[in-house]
Amino acid sequence: MNPRTLRPGIHWLGAIDWDRRLFDALIPIPEGTSYNAYHVQGAAKAALFDSADPAFLELFLRQVASLPAPDYVVAHHAEPDHSGCLPDVMRACPSAVLLCTPKAQGMLCDLLPDLPADRIRPVADGERIDLGGRTLRFVHTPWVHWPETMVTFLEEDRGLFSCDLFGSHLATSKLWAEDDARTLPGARLYYAQIMMAYATVVRKNLEKVRALDPAWIAPSHGPVHAQPAAILGAYGSWLNDPPLRKAVMVRVSTHGSTAAMADRLVAGLVARGIDVEPFDACSLQVDRYASALVDASALVIAAPAIWDGPHPAALLAMTIAAGLKPKARVVATLGSYGWSPKALLDPAARMPGLKAQFLPPVTAKGAPRAEAFAAVDAMAASIDDAIRPSAP
Numbered sequence: 297m298n299p300r301t302l303r304p305g306i307h308w309l310g311a312i313d314w315d316r317r318l319f320d321a322l323i324p325i326p327e328g329t330s331y332n333a334y335h336v337q338g339a340a341k342a343a344l345f346d347s348a349d350p351a352f353l354e355l356f357l358r359q360v361a362s363l364p365a366p367d368y369v370v371a372h373h374a375e376p377d378h379s380g381c382l383p384d385v386m387r388a389c390p391s392a393v394l395l396c397t398p399k400a401q402g403m404l405c406d407l408l409p410d411l412p413a414d415r416i417r418p419v420a421d422g423e424r425i426d427l428g429g430r431t432l433r434f435v436h437t438p439w440v441h442w443p444e445t446m447v448t449f450l451e452e453d454r455g456l457f458s459c460d461l462f463g464s465h466l467a468t469s470k471l472w473a474e475d476d477a478r479t480l481p482g483a484r485l486y487y488a489q490i491m492m493a494y495a496t497v498v499r500k501n502l503e504k505v506r507a508l509d510p511a512w513i514a515p516s517h518g519p520v521h522a523q524p525a526a527i528l529g530a531y532g533s534w535l536n537d538p539p540l541r542k543a544v545m546v547r548v549s550t551h552g553s554t555a556a557m558a559d560r561l562v563a564g565l566v567a568r569g570i571d572v573e574p575f576d577a578c579s580l581q582v583d584r585y586a587s588a589l590v591d592a593s594a595l596v597i598a599a600p601a602i603w604d605g606p607h608p609a610a611l612l613a614m615t616i617a618a619g620l621k622p623k624a625r626v627v628a629t630l631g632s633y634g635w636s637p638k639a640l641l642d643p644a645a646r647m648p649g650l651k652a653q654f655l656p657p658v659t660a661k662g663a664p665r666a667e668a669f670a671a672v673d674a675m676a677a678s679i680d681d682a683i684r685p686s687a688p
């Protein structure tokens with residue numbers, strides 16, 4: 297695909313990855329993705345923002361060569377899906393200076409040994425560069441995926457180049473997001489996978505970006521937001537709204553005992569008006585799971601003991617939840633064991649970093665009996681108590 301005009305003097309370039317189905321070798325992306333770069337031409341100088349995944353190097357270099365040579369190459373983020381072509385771009389554009397945050401300087405050099413280190417210039421938060429009638433303002437926004445990230449505000453056009461922030465895994469021929477019903481679910485998955493773990497700092501960055509009042513937002517994945525209110529509002533909701541009366545339940549059972557306990561808990565929660573979104577641990581759809589955690593107030597892990605811990609499939613779900621750090625207020629675990637409950641007794645240690653209340657695990661030796669079911673019923677009541685909105 298050739299560069300496409302976003303606005304006069306502003307071009308999209310990069311690659312649409314129609315076939316990619318897994319990101320970070322972990323998260324399914326059923327609708328593919330894109331790696332967006334942008335080229336901005338001022339009256340005097342030109343700038344290139346980011347590059348593309350190195351799998352598309354040849355295409356990207358061809359695109360760059362078809363546009364006026366950039367004086368500046370801006371690297372918003374060191375992750376290789378955006379930085380991977382930069383060594384070759386810098387070779388092809390020998391007079392260009394690479395601009396990035398001070399933190400990105402070291403990370404880029406670590407990741408890309410062929411990058412000419414003497415042509416990298418860190419920029420300060422709020423620093424401006426005039427391209428001739430078009431001013432770039434660099435805004436440091438750490439942890440909008442990694443610690444080194446920044447965005448660029450194009451002042452006269454009121455355009456925001458946001459890199460991963462506000463991105464979506466969506467391969468589409470549309471340059472502009474025209475259908476929020478399609479874009480927002482992809483953006484929500486993207487938020488869950490990439491931003492939710494750093495919600496505290498992303499919240500601050502959201503306010504920083506809102507204050508710029510962008511007229512359009514051009515992320516590095518998915519289409520460009522022509523009406524930023526939708527994506528800014530969605531981020532505000534994902535970050536700040538209280539979680540729903542919803543439990544995400546991950547379940548696995550080897551011989552039916554844990555399943556019987558899990559079914560009893562579902563009945564107890566549903567009777568209390570709490571929605572339950574179930575996931576089979578052994579065929580965990582990580583994208584759906586991550587997205588479901590965005591607004592869940594409870595996480596339930598139903599898994600039997602295997603070796604010295606919960607079933608390994610449940611351990612993966614626990615590790616992912618611990619990494620994503622959703623706003624769930626309570627975590628409940630239950631399961632059956634053969635000879636010792638020890639493997640099931642310390643779920644908090646397996647999910648460090650989750651700020652939720654951990655309920656005492658409910659366990660049953662072999663098949664659950666009345667006592668175990670009573671404990672499960674009590675667990676439903678405890679979940680209900682824990683997710684009830686606090687009195688004003």
Ligand code: FEO
Pocket residue numbers: 373375377378441442460516517
């Ligand atoms: Fe799209 Fe964090 O890279």
